Amino acid sequence: MHVSQGRSAGLGLALASALTFGSSGVAAKPLIEAGLDPLQVTWLRAGGAALLLLPVAWHHRSLLVRRPALLVGFGLLAVAGVQACYFAAISRIPVGVALLIEYLGPALLLGWVRFVQRRPVSRAAAVGVALAVGGLACVVELWAGLSFDALGLLLGLGAACCQVGYFLLSDHGGDDAEPVDPLGVVAYGLLIGTLVLTVIARPWGMDWSVLGGRADLNGTGVPAALLLLWVVVVSTVVAYLTGVLAVRHLSPPVAGVVACLEAVVATVLAWVLLGERLSAPQVLGGLVVLSGAFIAQTSAPQRAPAAPVAGSPPAAADGAQEPASPAGRLASGDGGRAGAGAIPEGDTELSEGSQTT
Numbered sequence: 001m002h003v004s005q006g007r008s009a010g011l012g013l014a015l016a017s018a019l020t021f022g023s024s025g026v027a028a029k030p031l032i033e034a035g036l037d038p039l040q041v042t043w044l045r046a047g048g049a050a051l052l053l054l055p056v057a058w059h060h061r062s063l064l065v066r067r068p069a070l071l072v073g074f075g076l077l078a079v080a081g082v083q084a085c086y087f088a089a090i091s092r093i094p095v096g097v098a099l100l101i102e103y104l105g106p107a108l109l110l111g112w113v114r115f116v117q118r119r120p121v122s123r124a125a126a127v128g129v130a131l132a133v134g135g136l137a138c139v140v141e142l143w144a145g146l147s148f149d150a151l152g153l154l155l156g157l158g159a160a161c162c163q164v165g166y167f168l169l170s171d172h173g174g175d176d177a178e179p180v181d182p183l184g185v186v187a188y189g190l191l192i193g194t195l196v197l198t199v200i201a202r203p204w205g206m207d208w209s210v211l212g213g214r215a216d217l218n219g220t221g222v223p224a225a226l227l228l229l230w231v232v233v234v235s236t237v238v239a240y241l242t243g244v245l246a247v248r249h250l251s252p253p254v255a256g257v258v259a260c261l262e263a264v265v266a267t268v269l270a271w272v273l274l275g276e277r278l279s280a281p282q283v284l285g286g287l288v289v290l291s292g293a294f295i296a297q298t299s300a301p302q303r304a305p306a307a308p309v310a311g312s313p314p315a316a317a318d319g320a321q322e323p324a325s326p327a328g329r330l331a332s333g334d335g336g337r338a339g340a341g342a343i344p345e346g347d348t349e350l351s352e353g354s355q356t357t
Helices: 002-022 022-035 040-052 056-059 068-090 095-102 105-115 125-138 148-168 183-202 208-212 223-247 252-259 263-273 280-296 326-331
Strands: 214-219 220-223
Touching: 002 022, 002 223, 002 263, 022 040, 022 068, 022 095, 022 214, 022 223, 022 263, 040 056, 040 068, 040 183, 040 223, 056 183, 068 095, 068 148, 068 183, 095 125, 095 148, 095 263, 095 280, 105 125, 105 148, 125 280, 183 223, 208 223, 214 223, 220 223, 263 280
Parallel strands: none
Antiparallel strands: 214 220
16 A cells, blocks of 8 residues: 555656646746846756755755765756756747757767667667657658757757766766765755856846846736746756655656656647647657657666676676666666656665756
8 A cells, every 4th residue: 555655646746847847948938038048047047946955955065075076067967058058949949849859868878878888778778769869850850951940959959968968977976885865966956057057147147127027928928037936946946856756756767757748748838838839740750759768768678798887886686676877777778867857766866867957
């Protein structure tokens, strides 16, 4: 009974995380169109969330001494990199398309694991990557001469690459004698990301009057401050925390599959609230991308290579269900969420979770 209740609670939390993360682009795009720069919106999002999580950062202040490099990398890639590239992308291309491009992150990571780290990946994972790339070609309608803004597409790919960097950093998050608490990493990642974005976004030049006005949401005037509050509280703080709690009740594959709904949620919300209609081939391509992500993250595990990979943790004991590291889990199909802060079942080990966007 308790197991069933815990699983139900985990599924509910994972769905809530996907819904809240998926709503970020729809709330942020009207702010960008109202006159704020995408980087400024990113700075407001990260800074507001970091302010709310200051008590968490203070509680885990020992991380500054124990793992400074991990915190800096997390802040640069998982917070500043993913969010800045994603928000810059949605200023030029539809929200759903930007998020679907970002979902190439798991595919790019599989390529890194296979060809750079020379670790085995399953055939099903390779099929998932091929489906994701083929679906992306449909989403951007390559046959129409790249109908979307080329720079917007590159920015979306930049967000995907930042996710790969986050996954690789996650390999070093839980292999300490004292594992890293993921909540502390999220809090300090937001703080460090905010500091970096302060230099890049230059908020002192921001038109703060925009936040006191109204932004257009597909013909309806909405208070800009309300949209910003949604982005900070719901699409960042609530999204990260529900994602962390969800994976403590579920296995990473189950949480990762539920998290794939983020792309669907973002596309549907952009269609309904922003009027960003997609053609039939683009909708079909989006479904193919999601199918590829599903297959790549839930494929059957492969045997570990005979020789240990340099820098990888020791092999699991006989009968273990999962590879030891996040990249290893994704390579074997036991992946987590792309860019959304997902954490494995243990309370303190950082994994390959979700961002992003």
